[in-house]
Amino acid sequence: MGSEKSRVPELKKPRSAALFDNSLCFVQFQYAIISVMSIKVIPGGTITSPQGFLAGATYIGLKTKGDDPLDLGILCSEVPCVAAGLFTTNKVKAAPVILCQRNLRGNKAQAIVVNSGCANACTGRQGLADAEHMAALAARSLGLQPQDVLVASTGVIGKHLPMKQVSEGIQSMSISSEGGHTLASAITTTDTFPKEIAVRVKLGRDEITIGGIAKGAGMIHPNMATLLCFLATDAAVSPVLLKKALKNAVDASFNMITIDGDTSPNDSAIILANGLAGNKVIRSGSTEAEEFQRALNEVCLYLAKSIAQDGEGATKLIQVTVEGALNVEQARIAARTIAGSSLVKAAIHGSDPNWGRIIAALGRSGVDMQESKVDLYFDKLRVMGAGCPLPLDKKRAKSILDRAGVPIRICLNLGKAKATAWGCDLSEEYVTINSEYTT
């Protein structure tokens, strides 16, 4: 794996060396696949790796904790972009989400202004006015129209934004093509490291780049569970395809991770495509569209797994694969339910091979199953066969559960569909973090 290592984006502040080294196996494995597919990961790549994207960040006093207190940032394309977004399914929608959904009606945008530390959610009319003001301030500073600017916020719910500081921060901010890393830091809250990646893809004679950043850590659950994810590409893409490609990529990545079962009012995934790569516009149904989809999937999958791995208090990444389901939707539901079970997560935290909890969670998920057909594996160790317990090699089971990346596999043996979900263990530290978040 040595040769892969140089390609791995530098993850700052990993929670522990062990987590960093071992869990990354998943990510490195993924890189191996990527190289086969002629999708190349750009070392140190980020959201400003595609041509014509600029970013910057600053500190305006919204975040009080942490040693890297950037909390306001801007992403801007040099030219107008085709744009698409997916947003929270929570009935409580933060003001910036309402604004984005409105501004994206024409499938166009050119910039995103974002803050962490305050979610601007549950803030009523004042909150919406603040989000609009934020867009207008950024537009003025960037020489754009307010409707070209999208807004995102993350942090404590039920607090108004301090607009004076926001205004000063936007006016004083400088942006550059090197600014992606600072933007990735600026959107974090309880994350222990920023999540960023960029890949380059050959499309015939053209070469396009996709970059992305995300933040996670808490209130993470399938159903547009990103909290925030921003994607940028210099590819020329039709609005119809961009929307579809984003949905497909999110369904197999951000919608397949869970940390604590809570969805946020602020969940947003936004993609901007500025066309500066000079390629022929990619449209649905073409070979180029397939390649673009694959590359976008990889970017989203990497970011989603990074979020799961960096869950609040997490010490392990859990990977749950459900095979032999009647259809993909059922496989997804089953995998997500298991990855989200508090009892499963706690058992894995303690490397307790209490696999009955996995089967109980599977049964609770409600998907079609016949207990007498189910096989369950910890990695390659089968612990349940045809619905019955097998003699348990406790030492081997524990050695698998001790890993920083724990693979669980279930074969329903009913059909051919398959899905994988990612989550993290439930630790005492999760409780500690979340029992003193605002105090």
Add this chain to the structure above:
Amino acid sequence: MGSEKSRVPELKKPRSAALFDNSLCFVQFQYAIISVMSIKVIPGGTITSPQGFLAGATYIGLKTKGDDPLDLGILCSEVPCVAAGLFTTNKVKAAPVILCQRNLRGNKAQAIVVNSGCANACTGRQGLADAEHMAALAARSLGLQPQDVLVASTGVIGKHLPMKQVSEGIQSMSISSEGGHTLASAITTTDTFPKEIAVRVKLGRDEITIGGIAKGAGMIHPNMATLLCFLATDAAVSPVLLKKALKNAVDASFNMITIDGDTSPNDSAIILANGLAGNKVIRSGSTEAEEFQRALNEVCLYLAKSIAQDGEGATKLIQVTVEGALNVEQARIAARTIAGSSLVKAAIHGSDPNWGRIIAALGRSGVDMQESKVDLYFDKLRVMGAGCPLPLDKKRAKSILDRAGVPIRICLNLGKAKATAWGCDLSEEYVTINSEYTT
């Protein structure tokens, strides 16, 4: 409240004195209501308080931890009973659940044999044969037919029962009308105290008694979330009414508590009615039926709250009331979703007035709501009004959240329906308990 105190059933081994004293306010309040309704709580009452019910318990080595290691018990009526049961909605059903559903087809039963420490779930055909054998052994010992005996198990999933010990235990067990307390202890696993209660009700000139015991602590979530609950009454009740009354009582009690979001393959609530009180058979639609329902509701509510209060690692009981919903079902869904949110539970553990998480959970529940109409209260302290944050009296908020019983109230201001759910806080101890359950 002094005069009420003598009526409170003695709760053994409460997790802390503070929890015991303060949370009991809820229970004591309930007793106040009971006294108005001419339903009397029997001091020290349990499942053998109704006439003609005998119980006993013994130790056969299934439980390895704890200082009160009873793990096998029997409940038996002196005469045949009308019987009803409600069971897990988990697609994985433990062997004893399958047996009970079969034996209850005729709405009759006379005894229950139960063990803790081993769930006899995910045990295939052997598991079902073991459950049948367990019923047959108890039947022989009690002079009954196997089909008159119901079986229940709770504990670790995926392990076979040691039938030699089960057989010896059943043969050596003695039962008596004083045996309810030992049976209540024998069904516990990670519970810190047994849950038991009995009430006496005047029905015209007759007097009937209802007793109940339950166990909880983990894998507790709305959807027949009891793990185990056994109810006994000396009232004569028609089979149709008994079934309906059990469903109604469970919907408003056991189905309104949540500890960790996981339902168990073993969840069972069973009621036996032996008619020895000599009353005229109670039938649907009568005044007596209403009184019987009220009394049964109170018994189930007391047991359900005791389970929520004694959740694994719990230090606080959380009571979530949702008012002004369009209908009861929506009010229930909203209340349960909030009571079950890991982030809400962790915040309350740390007395952190981070109320945005409550609103985020409400939004995630998917019930009809208009954010701009929602009011949120910690007890009587309004923290959000008409969808907007109000200036927060942090000291007062903290003093409410510091209580061992934390009341949260949400007014949706859309309709007239209302529901209450109970849960507990999420503590570091929950993680510790569940990361080393089988190791």
